[in-house]
Amino acid sequence: MLPVEEASSIILGLVQPFDKQLDAEVVDLSGAIGRVLASSVTSQLDFPHWDNSAMDGYAVRYTDVQACSTEEPVVLEIVEEIPAGYQPQVSIQPGQASRILTGACMPMGADTVVIQERTRREENSVFILEAPEPQAFVRHRGAFYEAGGQLLKPGIRLGATEIAVLAAVQSTKLTVYRRPRVAILSTGDELVTPDQPLQPGQIVDSNQYALAALVTQMGGTPQRLGIVPDEPEALKEAISQAIFSADIVLSTGGVSVGDYDYVDQILAQLGAELHIRSVAVKPGKPLTVATFPSPLHREEPGRSVLYFGLPGNPVSAMVSCWRFVQPALAKLSGLPEEDWSPMFVQARSLHDLRSDGKRETYLWGQLGVNTAGTYEFQLAGGSHSSGNLISLAQTNGLAVVPVGKTHIPQGELIQVLLTGLPLKIG
Ligand code: AMP
Numbered sequence: 120m121l122p123v124e125e126a127s128s129i130i131l132g133l134v135q136p137f138d139k140q141l142d143a144e145v146v147d148l149s150g151a152i153g154r155v156l157a158s159s160v161t162s163q164l165d166f167p168h169w170d171n172s173a174m175d176g177y178a179v180r181y182t183d184v185q186a187c188s189t190e191e192p193v194v195l196e197i198v199e200e201i202p203a204g205y206q207p208q209v210s211i212q213p214g215q216a217s218r219i220l221t222g223a224c225m226p227m228g229a230d231t232v233v234i235q236e237r238t239r240r241e242e243n244s245v246f247i248l249e250a251p252e253p254q255a256f257v258r259h260r261g262a263f264y265e266a267g268g269q270l271l272k273p274g275i276r277l278g279a280t281e282i283a284v285l286a287a288v289q290s291t292k293l294t295v296y297r298r299p300r301v302a303i304l305s306t307g308d309e310l311v312t313p314d315q316p317l318q319p320g321q322i323v324d325s326n327q328y329a330l331a332a333l334v335t336q337m338g339g340t341p342q343r344l345g346i347v348p349d350e351p352e353a354l355k356e357a358i359s360q361a362i363f364s365a366d367i368v369l370s371t372g373g374v375s376v377g378d379y380d381y382v383d384q385i386l387a388q389l390g391a392e393l394h395i396r397s398v399a400v401k402p403g404k405p406l407t408v409a410t411f412p413s414p415l416h417r418e419e420p421g422r423s424v425l426y427f428g429l430p431g432n433p434v435s436a437m438v439s440c441w442r443f444v445q446p447a448l449a450k451l452s453g454l455p456e457e458d459w460s461p462m463f464v465q466a467r468s469l470h471d472l473r474s475d476g477k478r479e480t481y482l483w484g485q486l487g488v489n490t491a492g493t494y495e496f497q498l499a500g501g502s503h504s505s506g507n508l509i510s511l512a513q514t515n516g517l518a519v520v521p522v523g524k525t526h527i528p529q530g531e532l533i534q535v536l537l538t539g540l541p542l543k544i545g
Pocket residue numbers: 305306307309310322323324325326327371372373374375377430431432433
């Protein structure tokens with residue numbers, strides 16, 4: 120049994136990230152959300168695009184108004200009204216000002232905006248009641264971004280803020296990495312699909328749906344290959360199909376030491392190289408990790424297909440996915456190294472946590488932020504058996520009990536692996 124950290128670094132070592140050319144595609148802005156940039160973005164537009172006013176007020180020459188005060192206001196002639204979107208026509212001469220609105224272009228000759236609250240208007244004249252700072256309330260062209268510079272670097276996952284920036288600088292075609300293709304198959308004679316009537320002894324194949332959902336959340340494209348019976352020939356056929364089309368294959372079940380656990384044997388027969396057989400983790404001990412040489416139809420030389428034989432127990436399968444598959448997908452997707460490993464948060468445990476001390480143990484529950492702004496972890500109720508899938512619902516984290524520890528008392532600080540967003544509590 121490999122320690123978790125060791126297994127995790129072996130897995131990452133097997134992943135070759137997407138290639139900037141071979142694995143990139145161009146998408147438009149509306150299709151870019153959640154995608155990973157494959158090349159840096161530069162724009163030919165400065166931001167702001169033009170010198171413009173940050174406030175409603177008057178565009179003036181600083182030298183005209185630098186000495187004014189409420190007692191001795193400066194009176195300027197208003198020569199133009201400049202709403203946003205209008206190109207100023209008049210250049211400001213000494214003794215003149217233009218009425219200007221937020222976001223509107225600065226007129227030639229003016230260098231400063233006096234906000235309207237510091238002025239009094241009388242017909243075509245404006246009284247400046249307070250000296251502004253030089254260049255006050257002017258957003259200068261290119262102050263936030265200069266055309267030609269790097270705006271966004273490769274490896275960024277595009278979220279709402281990046282989409283906003285890209286839209287603002289009219290970068291509407293983005294080169295992003297393709298989504299990783301993840302084939303998913305469930306093994307087991309006992310399995311039926313969720314819409315099939317259950318015969319005595321049968322079990323619903325929830326893993327197929329759970330893993331497809333996780334893969335989607337992680338930015339991959341799941342390819343659901345269905346249920347495969349515990350028959351060597353059927354498994355061989357299904358696995359061959361999976362490695363033909365996918366970057367990563369996830370199978371569940373059939374990797375323990377039971378009489379019907381054929382997966383490892385078939386992987387070897389199909390020419391896979393086996394790297395991991397089991398990991399000192401609970402839940403999730405039986406974990407097979409193998410690689411297949413890249414199928415011949417692929418253009419990417421040297422890229423192998425990564426195979427995860429996950430345990431069949433539904434909780435174990437998901438925990439293995441969060442702990443081991445997610446980092447592999449992150450690296451493959453082109454994300455930078457700091458984004459590969461799962462996110463751990465330090466939290467105070469609201470319960471006693473127990474383990475046998477032999478394996479790194481993950482206990483699921485809710486990570487919340489209390490009213491004081493600190494993290495607390497509440498263990499999910501019910502049994503923490505790896506078959507108790509039901510208690511996983513509404514959880515967002517896995518408390519880690521390290522090897523060698525059998526008990527973490529309530530109130531201690533623990534590490535929690537985030538599987539969702541923290542909740543508000545209290
Ligand atoms: P296995 O690893 O094949 O021995 O399976 C371990 C346990 O997980 C058994 O109780 C299986 O019935 C259950 N199981 C296996 N595959 C699935 C699946 N796809 N969905 C739900 N439960 C499963």
